Amino acid sequence: MAEEDQGALPSKGDFSAWYNELLWRAEIMDVRYPVKGLYVWYPFGFSLRRNVYDLLRLLLDRDHQEALFPLLIPEHELAKEAEHIKGFEDEVYWVTHGGLSPLDVKLALRPTSECAIYPMYALWVRSHADLPLKIYQIVNTFRYETKHTRPLIRLREITSFKEAHTVHTTWEDAERQVGEAIALYREFYEKLCVPVIISRRPEWDKFPGADYTMAVDTVMPDGRTLQIGTVHHLGDHFSKTFQITYEDVAGEQRFAHQTCYGISERSIAALISMHGDDRGLILPPDPAPVQVVVIPITIGKRKDEVSAEAAGIERELAGAGFRVKVDSRDIRPGAKYYYWEMRGVPLRLEVGPRDIDAGQVTAVTRLGEKSQVARDALVAGVTGCLASFAATLKERAEAHVRTHIRVSRSMDEVLAAVGDGVTLVPWCGSRECADLIEEKTRAAVLGTDVRSAYLVDVSGPCVACGKQGSTALVGRSY
């Protein structure tokens, strides 16, 4: 539905222009909806969204259950947890009227669902035997963003918020769940071939109402970080507010401990930004809406034979579980290549008379690696091509992240590093020094306890005050 177009994308070097243009050219999002910060998922974009969230569901369904809670939260419930409401009151949308009449109680569009879910948990949780309780939902949530909005990244309607909410007997068991959630998110991003950096957000940047917040970040092409997941240890703050208690083995009533963790369509922003190139999307096989496209190279009189061969290939691959499409449109092959490259299809199979005669198919990955696949070992050949393609994508993405992390031991080094990447600095842990770093470099202390394969320990004198500091991640964020 986007116009057929053969023009070039802006270079990915101009990331912002490239990103915006790619989103509509590849038919991911239409930004022309008549309200700021709200966007439309094109069918192709939505099929990518379906696949990404199916992957996420598959991981969660191992030991979580999916449920669904209402969008509308009455004012008195949202206001119950003091820190929580303070964190969100500036960005909550309020429903004040039903039809032509004012409502008795104002209703908030959920910015996140603690205050919709926990009153129910107070009813559901009775005994230690009910715990741990692990439930998630995938819903739309709302933030009245006053900052610059950006499709998939900064939205007024987050259309695809996966939020999990768990309940445990002890603080320690909740902490164990924090670890499991991080492992789950790592596994999820592995499937998207997106490398992540885990860190613990500074106190002032944690989720409102949490004991602490662990964040999952990635490094975008321009070197800015994108937060693509968070895991919060809620301690017993919310259970005290919402009276979520359980009877322990000894028959005593105790407050439960909780965690929550979320992922939004930023996962798709990361996926698109990390892998794409100047010719369009590049999608890993797992989430790709079309994994294999078959292009019949029909020349002269062997047209029917080639069409039949292409159809046979499609049948065989579909039967083996691949998402495959034959493009038999009456346009020249070059236009088809352009079209499917823009949409990130991992593998293109070309089949012409010469391929038929040679008993083979020509396979070209979205990264341009060309090989011949024996027709009588098609499934194995395609499986191999896709696996090696995914491995290459992962390596490319890891190389990107690795080369965009530097070590800085002075403020000048920080300033130089954050222009096109993130940096590890020794930091004393004080708010004053974090503010000073921000003032001088326009980059924030993102986290401590940094966990990533790419990182090293840089303990030493704090870049701001010179006192002994330990490793912190510093960068500019979306």
Place this chain on the structure above:
Amino acid sequence: MAEEDQGALPSKGDFSAWYNELLWRAEIMDVRYPVKGLYVWYPFGFSLRRNVYDLLRLLLDRDHQEALFPLLIPEHELAKEAEHIKGFEDEVYWVTHGGLSPLDVKLALRPTSECAIYPMYALWVRSHADLPLKIYQIVNTFRYETKHTRPLIRLREITSFKEAHTVHTTWEDAERQVGEAIALYREFYEKLCVPVIISRRPEWDKFPGADYTMAVDTVMPDGRTLQIGTVHHLGDHFSKTFQITYEDVAGEQRFAHQTCYGISERSIAALISMHGDDRGLILPPDPAPVQVVVIPITIGKRKDEVSAEAAGIERELAGAGFRVKVDSRDIRPGAKYYYWEMRGVPLRLEVGPRDIDAGQVTAVTRLGEKSQVARDALVAGVTGCLASFAATLKERAEAHVRTHIRVSRSMDEVLAAVGDGVTLVPWCGSRECADLIEEKTRAAVLGTDVRSAYLVDVSGPCVACGKQGSTALVGRSY
């Protein structure tokens, strides 16, 4: 999470009490959310919802594409189509504030998405080659209901609205789509074993802004009808309002013709109400979250052997694609039967030492039909049991609907019939006579052009005025 409970349900004869109690006992919905008309899907209920909507998606994906449009509609877009806004203005929720500030433009929570989608269609549709366009989305929609609300049936947040919106070159092609949509909905309800009656709603009851509305109704246990799907021919009303035009083959700009059609979680209300009995849910195999439950009958020393046998059966059935669960909880078998009957599991397999010795499994359907399945032909045996169970469910449901449709040729007969069913009457077609019928019987003229396997033509003198009339469906509705 609902309390373990061995008490009896209210009798299904007291339908309303039965329905409300079943919803929480079978863990479908929790009605205790602190806002009227908003309900919570329990995990078990949501897994039923997932299966039902996966079935619907599978049918739609044949030739529709899924997309996603924003929830919030600016006031000026909603107000564009005069009849449409008139139809909805009393029940629209309005967002008026973002954070602490009033918004410049009031935003409606979509009551349905014509006014969110069609401004985009105006941009997307250019040429006859873009048509037909068939897109759907599955979303939450909102109605400020002032009537008595009821879970799954009359809601303020409809959590699961599947709405399809199609665009065509001609009125006739849109009419053809109306037929296809009806066929698709019939097929969907076949899978749920829910019989339907198709009819054309009277003029005054059509969708606001439509040329005409076809409705899909079923007959609930108490004889009242439930509308479980609608298909609207929109003509060119909306395309003129939203400027959805295409260039025809001759190069002329023309207004497009449109249809839209929807199904909500009422489909699940129908499914539950139609089949359930005094012991709980009865679910057809296609949507059932658990299709087969295996109960090990462990007696004395052969416990390990029985457990191993149950695990082997689970493995084999799961491998064949069934949703199967072994219930190995340490409670007596009777309590397990009760538990799984309440949750509507189509087939229970009992396996004990005697079954092992005889090389068989004891199979009991949710309707109580008992049979022996040979262990070495397990998959075939289970497949057969489930198919015959589904056929029986369908017959039972059809018998229910058939026996709840009567023919009435006088107002007295109408009054007698609508106490516990629907009725076919000759009706002249005038609004006055429809009003008279409603006044005297508290039942409405639901539709004409009635299509159903159970119905006959009853043309004759109008029950109200005596003039020549044709067949109309009359009943009391939810």
